[in-house]
Amino acid sequence: MRKAVTGLRAWLVQRVSAIYMLLFIVFLLTHFLLDPPTSYLDWRNWMLSPGVSIAASVFFAALFAHAWVGMRDVIMDYVHPIAIRVMVLALLGLGLTGIAAWVIQILWMGHG
Amino acid sequence: MKFSIFRFNPERDVKPYMQDFRVELEPTDRMLLDVILRIKIQDDSLTIRKSCREGVCGSDAININGRNGLACITPVRELKEPVQLRPLPSFPVIRDLVVDMTQFFKQYHSIKPYLINDEPAPEKERLQSPADRDKLDGLYECILCGCCTSQCPSSWWNPDKFVGPAGLLQAERFIVDSRDRATQQRLDDLNDVYRLFRCRSIMNCTEVCPKGLAPSRAIEKIRLMMVKDSI
Numbered sequence: 001m002r003k004a005v006t007g008l009r010a011w012l013v014q015r016v017s018a019i020y021m022l023l024f025i026v027f028l029l030t031h032f033l034l035d036p037p038t039s040y041l042d043w044r045n046w047m048l049s050p051g052v053s054i055a056a057s058v059f060f061a062a063l064f065a066h067a068w069v070g071m072r073d074v075i076m077d078y079v080h081p082i083a084i085r086v087m088v089l090a091l092l093g094l095g096l097t098g099i100a101a102w103v104i105q106i107l108w109m110g111h112g
Numbered sequence: 113m114k115f116s117i118f119r120f121n122p123e124r125d126v127k128p129y130m131q132d133f134r135v136e137l138e139p140t141d142r143m144l145l146d147v148i149l150r151i152k153i154q155d156d157s158l159t160i161r162k163s164c165r166e167g168v169c170g171s172d173a174i175n176i177n178g179r180n181g182l183a184c185i186t187p188v189r190e191l192k193e194p195v196q197l198r199p200l201p202s203f204p205v206i207r208d209l210v211v212d213m214t215q216f217f218k219q220y221h222s223i224k225p226y227l228i229n230d231e232p233a234p235e236k237e238r239l240q241s242p243a244d245r246d247k248l249d250g251l252y253e254c255i256l257c258g259c260c261t262s263q264c265p266s267s268w269w270n271p272d273k274f275v276g277p278a279g280l281l282q283a284e285r286f287i288v289d290s291r292d293r294a295t296q297q298r299l300d301d302l303n304d305v306y307r308l309f310r311c312r313s314i315m316n317c318t319e320v321c322p323k324g325l326a327p328s329r330a331i332e333k334i335r336l337m338m339v340k341d342s343i
Contacts (some may be wrong), residue, residue, distance in 0.1 A: 007309025008338045073312070076305070077269040 014069045017062035024059040053107055060103045064096050113137055114194035115151065117127065117158065120205050128205070131155075132194065144191065145183040159208040166191035167322065170257030174209050175201055180259035182322045197207055200262035216258050219275045223283040223301075244290035251285035251330060253323050254278060258318035260327050266310040273306035277317035277327030280308060284330035287337065299338055308334060 017095035046052060071092050079085045113135050113257035119281035131149050141147050145165055152158045160183075161171040174183055175198040177191060188195075204213035223342035229238065261267045275283065281301075287298050302308040308331065317327040 006303045007305045007307075008303050008335070008342060010305070011309055011335065012339065024276070073310075077266070 010069045010072075013065050017066040017069075018060045021059060021066065024055060024062075027055070047107075056104075058109055060100070060107075064100055068096060069090070113147065115147070116194045116196050117151070117209070118198040118205075119158070119208055121157070121207055122205075123160075129198070129239060137188070141188060143184050144176065144186040144188045144195075147188050148183055148197070151323040155218065159210050161210050170255035173200055173257035173262070173322070175199065175262075180263045180320045180322075182259070183255060185322060199314045200258055202268045203262055205259065209256075211262075213258055215271055216261055216276070216278070217256075218263075219271075220256065220282060222307075223275060223279050223286070224294070224298070225282050225286065227286065227289060227292050228297075229291055238291045240290050247288045247290070248285060250325055251281060251288070254281050254285070254325055255323060256282075257322065259320050259322055263316040263320045265314055265316070266312055270306060270310050274310035275302070275307050276332070277311075279326040280311070280334065281308070281325060281330045283308075284334055287334060296341075299334070299341055300336060303338055 015110075037046060047056065072089060075085060075088050075092070079088055115135065116130045117133060118128060119125070119131045120165060122208050124156060132155065135147055135150055135154075137147065138150075141150065143165075145162060148158075148160055149162075152160070159220055160174070162184065163169040163171045165184045167174075167182050170182065172183040175181075175196075176183070177196050180200060183197075199205050199209050199211045203213060203216065206212050227238075256278055258278060260281075261278045262313040264277050266274050267276040272304065283298060283302060287295055292298075311328075311331050313328060313332075315328045318325070318329070
């Protein structure tokens with residue numbers, strides 16, 4: 001029987017998200033090095049092209065998952081009283097959700 | 113040679129303090145333990161654990177100039193003066209350099225450090241191929257001195273929930289043993305948020321192990337076995 005809470009899943013999420021973020025950053029830097037955008041519009045159109053905006057969305061999803069697991073680990077290490085821990089985790093979740101909403105707004109609703 | 117040694121006698125002292133000692137080295141003094149025993153002649157109230165005095169029993173693990181090690185296999189002439197000697201960090205002090213290792217051994221016992229095999233025993237013994245035996249190299253040599261666990265920040269923060277590098281190295285020793293039949297239970301037991309996964313790969317354990325073992329590599333192997341197992 002498998003346990004509901006496993007440490008393996010969180011650990012895998014962190015490793016896989018790290019690899020994706022690394023690849024995406026290399027891709028981004030390579031693009032800017034080889035084919036730098038000449039104007040803001042140029043850059044904006046590139047960012048909003050379906051392939052790039054999907055890759056960027058996955059990047060931010062990976063970033064938030066990575067940040068959640070990492071911060072949760074730090075909080076579990078240092079914040080031991082359960083009530084305070086739950087509160088800090090809730091604040092972290094709220095903060096990350098807020099930033100995620102902002103990212104969605106910029107990437108997917110800023111087309112107008 | 114100058115020494116500064118952590119002293120604490122709970123029956124007498126309110127607070128621990130560092131006491132300075134000065135010792136003339138004899139030509140025969142090679143290891144730190146030789147000199148500590150010479151200091152004990154000066155002040156017989158100084159308390160230390162020791163037994164085999166050759167790096168096999170693991171009882172004289174102490175913190176030497178900030179780094180955990182075995183006094184009996186640490187060449188004394190290479191140490192920077194004054195040599196600061198303290199008990200193993202994060203373990204409760206019983207007296208002077210002697211610490212309480214109850215929690216350490218509780219974590220060790222929690223990984224079931226013995227072969228589990230319910231199959232009928234063969235006439236003589238459970239045999240192992242030389243290749244399978246080789247898998248235990250780098251694991252069976254652990255003497256449970258506690259140097260690694262005492263120097264591990266993850267163990268400092270959660271000593272009651274995180275098994276610690278020594279216990280996990282032992283866990284790997286039984287997980288890879290071809291004669292053991294409880295591999296799955298062992299992996300499941302470690303797969304929660306605390307027991308194995310508090311390890312942040314800080315690698316102090318591997319850095320300080322006086323036997324040159326690599327608990328961090330054992331932990332990594334357990335993680336990879338869990339990944340394979342979950343696919």
